Each structure stands twice: as C-alpha cells, then as structure tokens.
Amino acid sequence: MRNDRSFSLHIPEPDARPGEVPDFSHLHLAPAGATERPSPDTPGLELREMPFRFMRVLDEDHRAVGPWAPRIDPEMLRKGLRAMMLTRIFDDRMFRAHRQGKTSFYMKSTGEEAIPVAQSLLLGAGDMCFPTYRVLGWLMARDYPLPDLANQIFSNEKDPLRGRQLPILYSARDYGFYSLSGNLGSRMIHAVGWAMASAYKQDDKLALAYVGDGTTAEGDFHEALTFASVYHAPAILCITNNQWAISSYSGFAGAQEAPLVARAIGFGMPGLRVDGNDFLAIWAATQWAIERARANMGATLIEFVTYRVAGHSTSDDPTKYRPSDEANHFPLGDPLERLKQHLIALGEWDEERHAALTQELDQAVRQAMKDGEAIGTLGKSKPPVSEMFEGVFKEPDWRVIEQRRELGV
Amino acid sequence: MGLEIKMPALSPTMEEGTLAKWLVKEGDEVKAGDIMAEIETDKATMEFEAVDEGTIEKILIAEGTDNVKVGTVIALLTGEGEAAAAPAPAAVEAPKAEAAAEEPAPKKAESGTSNLGGGKAVAVTDPAIPEGTQMVKTTVREALRDAMAEEMRKDPRVFLMGEEVAEYQGAYKVTQGLLDEFGPKRVIDTPITEHGFAGIGAGAAMGGLRPVVEFMTFNFAMQAIDHIINSAAKTNYMSGGQMRCPIVFRGPNGAASRVAAQHSQNYGPWYAAVPGLVVIAPYDSSDAKGLLKAAIRSEDPVVFLENELVYGRSFDVPQVEDHVLPIGKARIVRPGKDVTIVSYSIGVGVALDAAEQLSGEGIDAEVIDLRTLRPLDTATVLQSLAKTNRVVVVEEGWPVCSISSEIMAVCMEQGFDDLDAPVLRVTNEDVPLPYAANLEKAAIIDSARVVAAARKVCYKS
Numbered sequence: 001m002r003n004d005r006s007f008s009l010h011i012p013e014p015d016a017r018p019g020e021v022p023d024f025s026h027l028h029l030a031p032a033g034a035t036e037r038p039s040p041d042t043p044g045l046e047l048r049e050m051p052f053r054f055m056r057v058l059d060e061d062h063r064a065v066g067p068w069a070p071r072i073d074p075e076m077l078r079k080g081l082r083a084m085m086l087t088r089i090f091d092d093r094m095f096r097a098h099r100q101g102k103t104s105f106y107m108k109s110t111g112e113e114a115i116p117v118a119q120s121l122l123l124g125a126g127d128m129c130f131p132t133y134r135v136l137g138w139l140m141a142r143d144y145p146l147p148d149l150a151n152q153i154f155s156n157e158k159d160p161l162r163g164r165q166l167p168i169l170y171s172a173r174d175y176g177f178y179s180l181s182g183n184l185g186s187r188m189i190h191a192v193g194w195a196m197a198s199a200y201k202q203d204d205k206l207a208l209a210y211v212g213d214g215t216t217a218e219g220d221f222h223e224a225l226t227f228a229s230v231y232h233a234p235a236i237l238c239i240t241n242n243q244w245a246i247s248s249y250s251g252f253a254g255a256q257e258a259p260l261v262a263r264a265i266g267f268g269m270p271g272l273r274v275d276g277n278d279f280l281a282i283w284a285a286t287q288w289a290i291e292r293a294r295a296n297m298g299a300t301l302i303e304f305v306t307y308r309v310a311g312h313s314t315s316d317d318p319t320k321y322r323p324s325d326e327a328n329h330f331p332l333g334d335p336l337e338r339l340k341q342h343l344i345a346l347g348e349w350d351e352e353r354h355a356a357l358t359q360e361l362d363q364a365v366r367q368a369m370k371d372g373e374a375i376g377t378l379g380k381s382k383p384p385v386s387e388m389f390e391g392v393f394k395e396p397d398w399r400v401i402e403q404r405r406e407l408g409v
Numbered sequence: 410m411g412l413e414i415k416m417p418a419l420s421p422t423m424e425e426g427t428l429a430k431w432l433v434k435e436g437d438e439v440k441a442g443d444i445m446a447e448i449e450t451d452k453a454t455m456e457f458e459a460v461d462e463g464t465i466e467k468i469l470i471a472e473g474t475d476n477v478k479v480g481t482v483i484a485l486l487t488g489e490g491e492a493a494a495a496p497a498p499a500a501v502e503a504p505k506a507e508a509a510a511e512e513p514a515p516k517k518a519e520s521g522t523s524n525l526g527g528g529k530a531v532a533v534t535d536p537a538i539p540e541g542t543q544m545v546k547t548t549v550r551e552a553l554r555d556a557m558a559e560e561m562r563k564d565p566r567v568f569l570m571g572e573e574v575a576e577y578q579g580a581y582k583v584t585q586g587l588l589d590e591f592g593p594k595r596v597i598d599t600p601i602t603e604h605g606f607a608g609i610g611a612g613a614a615m616g617g618l619r620p621v622v623e624f625m626t627f628n629f630a631m632q633a634i635d636h637i638i639n640s641a642a643k644t645n646y647m648s649g650g651q652m653r654c655p656i657v658f659r660g661p662n663g664a665a666s667r668v669a670a671q672h673s674q675n676y677g678p679w680y681a682a683v684p685g686l687v688v689i690a691p692y693d694s695s696d697a698k699g700l701l702k703a704a705i706r707s708e709d710p711v712v713f714l715e716n717e718l719v720y721g722r723s724f725d726v727p728q729v730e731d732h733v734l735p736i737g738k739a740r741i742v743r744p745g746k747d748v749t750i751v752s753y754s755i756g757v758g759v760a761l762d763a764a765e766q767l768s769g770e771g772i773d774a775e776v777i778d779l780r781t782l783r784p785l786d787t788a789t790v791l792q793s794l795a796k797t798n799r800v801v802v803v804e805e806g807w808p809v810c811s812i813s814s815e816i817m818a819v820c821m822e823q824g825f826d827d828l829d830a831p832v833l834r835v836t837n838e839d840v841p842l843p844y845a846a847n848l849e850k851a852a853i854i855d856s857a858r859v860v861a862a863a864r865k866v867c868y869k870s
Contacts, residue, residue, distance in 0.1 A: 128616075161649040171648035178615075179648035183639050186608060190640065193612020200568075200594070200618060207616075219632075223605030230600065391646045392684050394653070394708040397737065397784040399684075 012251035018319060022329035026256060027305060028052075029331060032059040032278075033066025040291040044268040044298075051262040054305070056275035056332075057284060062341040068284040074348040080121055080279055081343060083141035084113040084336045086361045090146070091136065091310075093365050094153060098314045102377035103153045105167045109134040111277070111309035111327065112242055114335035116210075117141045118282040119238075122290070123176065123208060130178045130191035130209035133168055134240065134308075142175045146364060150372030156381035158372075162390065163383030185211055185220030188237060192228045192299070195235040206293055208236040214245025216260050217253040225301065229267035232298030236289045239301070240276065242308035243330075247321040261303030269301055276304030277335035280342070305332065385409045412486040416470075416477045417448065417457055424479055426450040431472045437465045439486070446472075446483075463488045535699075535734055544725035552694035552726055553583050553659075553715065556701035557621060559731075561591055564619060567705055570597040570606055571623030571660075580625045581661060581720055607633030607658065611640045614656040614710075621705060624660035627714065628672045633658075634679075641710035642685035657704045662690070662714035663755060663805050664853055670841035675806030677753070680712040681782040681815075687736055688782040690714040692757035694724035696780055699734030707736065714782075716755045739786035741793065745775035748863045749793040751816055752803035753779040756854065760803045763859035772867055782812055787819045791827075794820055798829040799866040803859050808836040830866040835859050 015023035035053040038046070057064050064070075091108040098106045109116075116135035120142055123129070129138055139149070151158040153167040161171060171179035178194075181187050191209030198205045211221055216239055228235050239260050243250050253260065264271030270292065275281045282304065289300035307330040311318045323329075343349030375381050386409040389400045396404075416426070427449040433439055439459040446457045463486040470483040477483065547555070561567045568591075573580050575588040575598040588596045599606040603624060610620040624630040630637065641654045664673035681688045687709050691697045697715070704711040726732065742757060743764050752760040757778045764774040775793050779786065794800055800820055802813040813834035820832045838852040864870040 161647070164649065165647045169647070171651050173648070173651040179644055179652050181640065181647075183635060186636065186640055189605060189608035190612030190615060193609035193614075194616035195612075196609065197613040197616030197618045200613070201616075219602070219604055220608060223600070223602050223608065226600050226602070227605060227609055391650045393687075394645070399784055 012249075012256055014249040014251060014322070016323050016326065018321065018323055020323055022323045022326040024329065024331050027331070028054065028259075029275075029305075030054040030056070032056040032275075033069070035066070035068065037067040037284075037288070040288050041295050041297055042270075044270055047270040048265045051259050051264060051271035051273055051303075054273050054275070055281055055285060056278045057280035058275075058278045058338055058342055062338065062345040064280050064342065068281065068288075070280055070284040070287060072280065072283060074343065074346060076121060077279070077339065077343055077346075078349065080114075080117050080141070081336070081339050081349070082357060082361070083117040083120070083137055084279075084339065085358060086365070087113045087117070087137045087140045088336060089358070089361050089365050090140070090149070093369060094150075095310075095314065097153075097369065097377070102373065103155070103167045104378055105314055106153065107133050107168055107313045108310035109136050111330075111334065112240060112304075112306050113137045114279045114339065115238070115240060115276055115282055115304050115306065118279050119208060119236075119286050120176075122283060122286050123206065125176065127206045127208065128176050128178055128191070128194055130187040130194070130207060131170075131180050132187075132210045132212060132240065133180060134212075134242075135210060136168070138177055139170065139172060139175055142177075144172055144175050144177075146368030147371050150368045151375060154372050154375070154377045154381075155383070156372065156376040157383050158375050158381075159383055162387040164387065164391070185215040185218040185224075188215075189220045189224040189227070191237070192224045192233045192235050195233040195299070196227070196231050199231070199234055204294075206234050206236060206290065208238065210238045210240050212245055213239060213241040213243065213250040213253050213255055213260060214248055215253075216263065222263070225263065225267045225269065225299075228299035229269050232296065234293040234296075235299040236286060236293065237299055237301045239303040240306060241303050242276075242306045244308050244312070244318070244322065246312040246316060247318075249322075259303060261301055264301040267301075269299055271301045271303070273303045273305065275332055276306030277332040277338060279335060279339040306335075307332070412463060412488060413482045414445075414459075414484040414486055416479050416481045416483050425476045426479075427475045428470050428472055428477050428483060429454060431468060433465050435465050435468055439463065439465060459486075535738065535740065538727045538729065543728040545728050546723045547694045547698075547726040548721055548723050549694045549697050549715070550581065550583050550585075550720040552698040552724075553701055554585055554587065555726075556698045557584070557705070558587060558590065560702055560705040561587070561595060564705075566617065566619040567621065568595040568597065568613075568618060569621045569623060570599050570610060572599055572601055572606075572625050574598060574623050579623065581717060583715075583720065584623065603629050603631075603633040604636065607636040608640065610656050610658075611636050611644075611654055614641070614654045615644065615652050619655055619657075619705060621657045621659060624658065626665070626672060626717070627660055627662040627676045628674055630658065630660070630676070637680070637686070637710070637712065638683050642683050645709075646685060653708060654710050655708050657701070657707075657711045657713055659701070659704075659713035660715060661717035661720070663716050663718075664837070664842055664849075665717040667844060667846065667849065669844040673842035675714075675754075675804070675837075676712075677714055677782050677804075677806060678811045678815075680714075681785070681812060682810075683783075685710070686783060687711040688714065689736065689780065690754040690782055691780055692716075692719065692742075692754055692778050693722075695726045695732070696734060696740070696778070698726055699732045700736065700780060702731075702733045703736050706733070711736075714754060719755055719758070722758075734780075737781045737784040737786055739777050739779045739781070739789040741775060741789070742778045743774065743776040745773040745797070747773045747797055748799040748801060748867055749775045749777060749790070749797045750801050750803055750859065750863065751777045751779065751790055751793075753782060753812065754805065756803040756805045759805070759854055759856050759859060762856035763803075763863065766856060766860050767863050770864070770869070772863060772869065774863060779812070785812075785815065785819075787816075787823070790816060790819065791824045794824045795827045798827055799863075800828075800832045801859060801862045801866060802832065802834040802836075803854060804834065804836045805854055806837055807839055808834055809839060811836060830868065833862040833866055835862050
C-alpha cells in the first residue's frame with residue numbers, strides 16, 4: 001500500500017549557472033549600521049537572533065556607521081590596506097608563475113584578503129591561527145619574509161619546510177600561523193583543543209580557526225563546536241563563506257536552509273554574520289569575540305560572507321560551473337577597494353600614494369620571486385635528500401638511520 | 410689503459426666485504442672464468458671470477474682488507490696487446506678501502522650471524538631489576554592504571570580523556586580510581602565522537618599538554634584514524650619540525666569475545682605501517698606498565714594497543730619506584746634452542762602455551778615478545794633465528810600485510826642463510842571475524858596450530 005503522496009528528493013541548485021544572470025538575493029543582507037551590538041558578555045541564548053542579522057560597518061559612501069563601527073588608528077588601516085595589496089599582488093604573480101611551470105600548485109585568496117589581514121593585526125603574539133589555504137593575508141600582515149614564501153612555493157633548497165609539504169601549505173609558528181593541513185576541517189578541532197589547553201594551563205592565549213562554507217558539512221566542524229561550547233574554549237571560530245567549495249555552491253553545505261552561522265544557536269554559542277569584505281566589520285566582530293573569550297565566556301562563531309573571486313586553485317576552471325561575471329554582481333564589492341575608499345574618505349589616503357605603494361609592493365614581490373627563482377623553482381633546486389628522513393621522529397629510529405645509510409645521505 | 414676491476418656485490422644486499430685472498434698476483438695472465446680472489450661477507454665466502462681476459466697490472470687492495478665497499482676498484486687489468494706500463498689514475502685511490510673502513514657508518518645487519526644490533530642506533534636493554542626486588546602480582550588492567558596515575562602525579566601536563574573514563578571508571582575499568590585522585594579536569598569524560606576527541610587531543614598536544622586518549626576499543630578509533638595518521642603522525646614532519654604532537658592513543662585492540670566482525674580487529678599492522686607513529690602492543694603487566702609510562706613520556710605520538718581478554722590476567726610487576734621500559738626492544742620471554750616463536754600482545758600467551766606442549770615432545774622453543782611493533786626490534790628476532798634456525802610467527806590478526814609478513818620478510822632478507830626451514834605464520838583466518846562461537850573459535854589462533862607449525866619447521870610433523 002502506498003501513501004497518498006510520494007516523496008521527492010530535493011537537490012539544491014545555485015541561483016545561476018554559466019550563461020545565466022548572477023543572483024545573490026538569497027544572502028539576505030542588511031544595510032551598514034543596521035544591526036545592534038550586544039555586550040560581549042551577554043549569555044549565549046540571549047543572542048540567538050544574531051545569526052539572522054547581518055553586520056556591516058562601511059556604508060555606500062565608505063563611511064563607518066552604526067554601533068559596531070570600531071575605532072581604528074588610520075596608521076593601522078593603512079597597514080591593513082598594505083597587507084591586502086601585498087597579498088593580491090603576490091597571488092597574481094605566483095598564479096602566473098604556476099602557468100610557467102615554476103610551481104605545481106597555487107591558490108589565490110582574491111576577494112577574501114580583508115578577513116585574515118584584519119584578524120592578524122588584531123590578535124596578539126602567542127595567539128594561534130589555525131589557517132585554511134586562503135589566509136595568506138595573515139602572514140602578510142605580520143611581515144612574514146616574502147622570500148620564505150617564494151622558496152616554500154618553489155620547494156627549493158631554501159624552502160623553510162624543507163621540501164616536505166605542498167606549495168602554500170605554510171607553517172609559521174613564530175607568526176602565530178599553525179601548520180596548514182590539507183585535510184578539511186581538522187584544524188578547527190585542533191584549534192579548540194589548543195584553546196582548551198590554553199585554559200587548562202591558565203594561559204591567556206586565544207585560538208582562531210577558519211573553515212570554508214563547504215567544510216561546515218564535515219563532522220569536525222560540529223565536533224569542534226560541541227567541545228568549544230561544552231568547555232567554553234577561548235576560541236574564535238570563523239566560517240569563510242565565499243559561496244563556493246571548488247564547484248559545490250554553499251547550498252550543498254546547507255546555507256540555503258539557514259545561515260551557516262545559525263549552527264551556533266544549538267550550541268548556545270554566539271553567532272555573528274558579518275560582511276567579510278568590510279575590513280572594519282571584520283575588525284569589530286573579531287574584537288567582540290576576543291572580549292567575550294577574555295571574559296571566560298568561551299567561543300564565538302563568526303560567518304564572514306564573502307566571495308571567492310578566483311578559481312579554487314590553479315587546477316580549477318570556474319567558468320564551467322558559475323557565471324563568469326558573477327564576481328562583478330557580488331553585492332559586497334571588493335574589500336581592498338572598499339578599505340582604500342574609506343581611507344580616502346577619511347582624508348588619510350589618496351590615489352597618488354596608492355599608486356606609489358602599488359609600485360613599491362610590486363617591486364618587492366618581483367624581487368622576492370627573482371631571489372627564489374635564483375635559488376631554483378620546482379625541480380630546479382631541490383632540498384637535500386637527507387631532509388626526507390628528518391623530522392619523522394624527534395630522534396631518528398633505527399629504520400630511519402638504516403634508510404639514510406642505504407641511500408648514502 | 411687498464412680495466413678497472415671493482416669489488417663485486419655477491420648478493421643484492423651486500424654493501425661491503427673482506428677481500429680475503431688474492432689467487433692471482435701482479436703480472437699474471439687471466440682469462441674469463443679464472444678465479445681471481447676470495448671475497449668474504451658475513452654470510453659466506455665466495456670466489457670471484459675474472460670477467461675479462463688480460464694481465465693483472467696492479468693490485469690496489471691488499472688481501473685481508475676488511476670493509477671494502479662494493480664498487481671500489483680493487484685491481485687493474487691490462488687487456489691483450491695493451492702496454493702494461495700505463496698507470497691508471499685510479500691507482501692513486503688505493504687507500505680508498507682504508508678510508509671506507511674508517512667510516513663511522515653503522516654496519517648493516519646482513520644476516521642472523523652477523524654482529525646484530527651493530528646497525529641499530531642504540532642497543533637498548535631493559536633496565537636491570539635489583540636483586541631482591543619484590544614482585545607483586547598485578548592484573549594488566551591495574552598495571553595500566555598505575556602507569557597513568559604515576560605519570561599524572563609526576564607531570565601536570567598529563568591528562569586522560571575518552572568516553573566513560575571518569576565517572577564510569579572506564580568501559581573496561583582501566584581508569585579505576587583516577588577521577589577520585591585527579592579530579593574532572595584531568596580525567597575527562599568526552600562527547601561520543603572518537604574523531605572529535607582524537608582531534609581535540611592532537612590539538613591539546615600541539616598546545617603543550619600530554620594527552621592520553623582512551624578509545625573504548627580501537628575499532629571505534631576507525632573514525633579517528635585521520636587524526637592519528639594525518640594529524641598526529643605527520644605534524645612534526647610537515648611543519649618542518651616546528652610543531653610536535655606528543656600524545657598517547659590507547660585502548661583495547663584485537664578480538665574480544667563474540668563482538669564479531671566490526672569489533673574484533675587487530676590494528677597493529679595498520680598503525681605499524683605509518684612512519685611517525687610509535688606502536689606498542691604489550692602482553693603482560695610489567696611490560697604494560699613500563700611501556701605505557703615510556704609512551705606518555707615520548708615526544709612522538711604513540712599508539713598503545715591493549716587487549717581486552719588480557720586485562721584480567723595477573724603477572725608479576727617489579728616493585729621499583731619508576732618502572733620504565735625502553736620502546737623498540739623485544740623480550741625473550743622463554744629461552745630455547747630449537748625453534749623461535751615470535752609474537753606480541755595476546756599471541757604471546759598462545760605461544761607460551763605452545764612452547765610448553767612442545768617441550769613435552771622434545772622441542773625446545775624460544776618465545777619472543779616483540780612488545781613494540783614500530784620500531785620493530787628485528788635484531789632480537791635475527792639473533793634468535795641465528796641460534797634456532799627456525800621461526801614461527803604467531804599473530805592474533807589477519808595474515809596479509811601483517812606483522813607476521815614483516816617478520817618473514819626480515820628473516821628472508823637478512824637471515825636467509827640462517828634459515829633451515831621456511832618461516833611459517835600462525836594467524837587468524839583471513840575472513841571478517843564471525844560471531845558464532847564455533848566459527849569464532851575456528852577463525853582465531855590457538856596453541857595447537859602453533860604446535861603444528863613448530864613441528865613442521867622442525868621437520869617433526
């Protein structure tokens with residue numbers, strides 16, 4: 001016997017495919033300044049409406065408005081702008097280097113630079129970022145040496161990771177940048193474990209972690225939230241919702257059913273939905289989460305709504321699955337341009353200075369790449385074979401010693 | 410121009426040897442097939458024939474020279490009609506063999522008869538137990554608990570987490586009393602997600618703590634294996650040595666009683682295959698205690714495999730203040746001379762039972778407990794092989810790509826000349842473990858099978 005109605009399986013579909021008109025109306029945005037700012041020590045359950053709001057600070061005239069507008073020294077804003085520009089210039093150049101066979105792989109963070117740059121500048125020394133592969137800006141904001149980046153990407157004999165890791169999967173402990181893992185989501189739960197260890201040790205260090213929209217579907221994400229909530233881990237957990245996980249649009253992770261950050265509600269954790277292309281909004285949200293964690297009230301989940309302007313990686317062709325002009329229709333604009341215009345509106349920046357800085361950074365990137373290329377690009381200069389056997393264990397076991405001896409290295 | 414005659418490789422694994430005797434002298438004419446010299450390796454003495462015809466122009470390595478590297482030019486041969494006068498430039502390299510002999514590189518253990526252990530980084534031994542030390546009968550369960558308690562008292566960074574480890578005192582009561590002594594901060598009941606708390610543990614280890622993560626069984630750790638292998642075992646390597654992950658993953662492993670296919674697996678070979686992991690699988694209480702303490706102190710991630718069926722068995726534990734044993738060292742638990750039985754974990758009990766039966770038949774079996782599966786103590790196995798010339802491996806687990814396979818490969822590669830019979834393995838049947846009692850019994854190793862295998866390698870069946 002059958003029921004009256006048969007089921008139908010819902011298959012999520014993005015609003016626009018190649019050749020169609022891009023549509024971002026499902027994002028439910030709100031104007032700048034429209035969302036209230038609760039005190040950071042508000043109990044979690046009282047904040048349950050927050051994930052359905054949308055927080056932005058910079059308005060259409062590039063002015064900082066509303067209760068979230070942070071006070072940031074113009075010098076700091078210029079520092080942020082510089083790091084974002086440097087990231088973009090470096091990305092563009094490295095992407096081209098890949099096409100010339102100088103590296104096997106590269107990923108750009110174009111359109112998302114504001115997020116890691118603002119957070120890197122805001123968090124302290126000793127705090128730890130558990131990164132994804134699109135947060136190069138974190139390192140740029142902390143003046144990580146460009147040659148080290150180039151050498152890592154070229155995997156040459158000066159590679160700081162000694163030829164053991166994929167290009168761009170950096171590790172930079174001294175810059176508060178945890179070892180980048182290729183496994184999606186695993187570092188978010190490590191961040192919570194790290195944060196719990198910090199509380200356990202009665203230390204004052206925070207952990208910050210990122211996942212993309214796609215990774216919120218992974219068990220790690222939910223498990224991280226469970227532990228962060230239960231143990232009040234001093235962590236800032238960020239979803240970088242750039243709309244695309246390679247070719248899977250965010251709807252496959254459930255973003256069309258509810259904002260991804262609404263997952264926080266069930267954990268009694270605050271969830272902030274933030275304009276990820278607004279440097280000031282990112283700053284304000286992160287500052288709020290820091291204050292909350294410092295008050296021993298645990299973790300905050302933040303969703304940064306942004307857009308992945310570039311392909312997923314050098315191996316991806318996004319024109320196969322999304323309209324080629326989709327980025328131009330994204331309603332939150334370009335984060336770099338918005339911060340620049342804000343500085344200009346403040347009278348703290350101008351086109352001449354911008355052009356000069358562009359040229360200066362371009363020169364620095366060229367030089368770093370040239371230096372890296374002089375040491376060697378992919379396959380031209382290799383880390384010593386002995387490096388293969390270093391770091392397997394703290395002290396090499398006899399197997400390692402034996403293998404080294406057999407290879408004569 | 411002289412033809413260079415190079416130190417030959419007499420076997421694929423040979424790297425150096427002794428030039429025992431020249432059977433030709435300078436000026437002699439040789440033709441292909443003539444025996445020119447005797448070369449000794451630690452396996453054998455072999456004659457070395459001329460490949461080409463000609464006159465021995467110069468002998469560069471004197472007879473009696475040890476440690477001559479394969480490929481070293483040992484003599485120059487002048488071809489027919491060539492002037493014997495032309496001194497080859499290689500001749501100046503004559504002292505090369507001496508230089509090679511001075512190299513501090515450890516010598517490879519090429520067979521069971523060679524100086525075993527010489528190629529290993531350190532020759533580790535169990536610390537001597539002082540005369541008159543009191544031995545206390547202790548269950549494996551208690552020994553494991555004692556090890557954790559002692560390390561937790563000693564080092565505030567050490568904590569324990571897992572499902573039901575605190576209030577419930579552990580699903581198998583291994584953590585009995587720990588909550589009372591150390592409180593809920595250091596003995597932590599976790600949400601039900603192995604993947605979750607293995608990841609939390611890895612993160613906490615990276616954050617400077619020393620977590621001991623208990624899996625209710627290693628079968629449940631299947632969902633955590635990504636953190637064990639891709640996070641814990643590799644972080645140090647991938648970060649260029651900047652971050653470490655000192656953590657212990659422990660819990661029962663292998664078949665229990667009647668828990669069937671999904672809950673009766675031996676993960677020893679799985680984890681032992683992974684560079685960057687230390688894998689320990691003790692049998693008795695003393696080793697359980699001494700090795701768990703060593704595991705907690707290790708700077709590297711450790712997978713510590715226990716066995717539910719052994720938890721309740723009692724063994725002597727020496728009552729010394731700090732009973733720590735070396736990782737990576739096997740133990741001869743029963744000396745013998747006729748056949749070597751190699752095993753680990755619960756298989757050691759099976760092997761010992763078999764050894765008892767065999768002694769009644771006049772076969773004196775030596776039983777080796779590997780104790781650590783990675784790094785594997787092959788030196789102890791090969792030394793025993795050199796003595797008994799026969800090996801049986803006993804493993805409560807599947808045969809394919811197993812610890813048994815590894816031991817067999819090592820015996821073949823490095824102990825070939827010592828073997829008087831093929832190495833045999835006694836393992837579980839190569840099937841998912843069935844539930845029905847009779848089928849389970851049929852699928853799992855027992856001492857009768859070990860006895861049969863031992864007889865067979867002794868040609869007494």
